[in-house]
Amino acid sequence: MHYKEAKSILSSKNGMNLYRGCTHGCIYCDSRSTCYQIGHAFEDVEVKRNAPELLEDALRRKRSRCMIGTGSMCDPYLPLEEKEQLTRRCLKLIDRYGFGFTVITKSDLVLRDIDLLQSINTKTKCVVQMTLTTFDENLCRILEPNVCTTARRIEVLDTLSRAGIPTVVWLCPILPFLNDTEENLLGILDACFEARVRGILCFGMGLTLREGNREYFYQKLDRHFPGMKQRYVQMFGSRYSCRSPDHPALMKRFHTECKKHGVLHSPHMVFQYLNEFEDRQAGDQLSLF
Ligand code: SF4
Numbered sequence: 001m002h003y004k005e006a007k008s009i010l011s012s013k014n015g016m017n018l019y020r021g022c023t024h025g026c027i028y029c030d031s032r033s034t035c036y037q038i039g040h041a042f043e044d045v046e047v048k049r050n051a052p053e054l055l056e057d058a059l060r061r062k063r064s065r066c067m068i069g070t071g072s073m074c075d076p077y078l079p080l081e082e083k084e085q086l087t088r089r090c091l092k093l094i095d096r097y098g099f100g101f102t103v104i105t106k107s108d109l110v111l112r113d114i115d116l117l118q119s120i121n122t123k124t125k126c127v128v129q130m131t132l133t134t135f136d137e138n139l140c141r142i143l144e145p146n147v148c149t150t151a152r153r154i155e156v157l158d159t160l161s162r163a164g165i166p167t168v169v170w171l172c173p174i175l176p177f178l179n180d181t182e183e184n185l186l187g188i189l190d191a192c193f194e195a196r197v198r199g200i201l202c203f204g205m206g207l208t209l210r211e212g213n214r215e216y217f218y219q220k221l222d223r224h225f226p227g228m229k230q231r232y233v234q235m236f237g238s239r240y241s242c243r244s245p246d247h248p249a250l251m252k253r254f255h256t257e258c259k260k261h262g263v264l265h266s267p268h269m270v271f272q273y274l275n276e277f278e279d280r281q282a283g284d285q286l287s288l289f
Helices: 051-061 086-096 108-123 137-143 150-162 182-194 213-224 228-236 247-260 267-275
Strands: 002-004 046-048 067-070 100-105 126-132 167-171 199-201 206-208 241-243 277-279 284-286
Touching: 051 086, 067 086, 067 267, 086 100, 086 108, 100 108, 108 126, 108 150, 126 150, 126 182, 126 267, 137 150, 150 167, 150 182, 167 182, 167 267, 182 247, 199 267, 213 228, 228 241
Parallel strands: 002 046, 067 100, 100 126, 126 167, 167 199
Antiparallel strands: 206 241, 277 284
């Protein structure tokens, strides 16, 4: 890892990335794509040391409160967060200034901050988003080797829900010929329903591949699933969007099951829910996006 003094921290849509790069090792990682111009080895994580100072300045300047998001480009609960505490320090500021918060993670380290997540959630809204891709624990250890597996993530979702913190699951990517089965889909969905998740995001049964992440993904396929790369090349060529042949049937089942269990399942509605700032203390709701 290496430190960097960042120039700014909040994007125009109130998202922030406290780190750049990631050590979770997901074999399908889109953040490795060359278009993001990381500029250093992906695992050599850049730590934006001055992020809390920049965030405090940005929050002070805001005319109105809103949801602040993190985790879209790299997981804010990397193992090095245990020592660096950038995420925790930013959470304290978000709590102190009365903003809402949402985070995307795969790590159970998020539970370390449950006190702050609860505090934010009593004043406004705090939503934890967690990615789940496979219900098969052995496959999970191959696909996402350096972070807790699906079973533990489901425990985390359940713990958060019991603590009154709403959760949303990202059901993606679904890798053609590897986890694009009805068994996998229903295993994940049942676990989500039991853990009382508020919404599930699924943009299609497939994955995206582009320069940078494709090469890495194919290397890992060669290592763990001999012959699979050739199948991908034959089926998808150099396409960006690689959909499972079972996409239509699986999507139909996805929507049917979510509807039956009263879980938000259209991306539009889930994002609307995530973006909506709620002022619980004032007793009203205000959409600021
Ligand atoms: S957690 Fe996200 S950023 Fe990190 S390796 Fe996995 S897909 Fe990439």
